[in-house]
Amino acid sequence: MDKWKQLPEVSTERANLMKKLISSCDTVKWQLDELAKSVLVAEKDITKFGLNPVEIQSRKSWINARTFEVGNHRRILQRAHDALRLPMPVPTQLATQIGPMKRNNQSQKNAHDGYIQEQQEKQTQVLK
Known part of the structure; x- marks a missing residue:
């Protein structure tokens, strides 16, 4: 996560790392769920x-x-x-340049x- 946070917001390296981190978070979450199930089994006997009950409670808390923690990281990612995925806002100067181009494209289409x-x-x- 630290390396991901340090990368520029718009970079392919950050996007690729983000996908890997999301996948890793999902994997860790699954492993924690399995561990929780194991603790429940151990708690029964x-x-x-x-x-002892203190150790069981300690493991549940952990x-x-x-x-x-993993859920928070996953939500941030x-x-x-x-x-x-959201459309990026167009800077004002560029928008003023795009307007005439759109009109020009429309006249060409017509x-x-x-x-x-x-x-x-x-x-x-x-044919007639």
């Missing part, structure tokens, strides 16, 4: 496993703390991942559509 319509009319006349 503490003498068989040579444990698992809960790590699960909370997911928010950053989702932010990359001219192109007009040409196609004209050609279709000519072909219709030839």
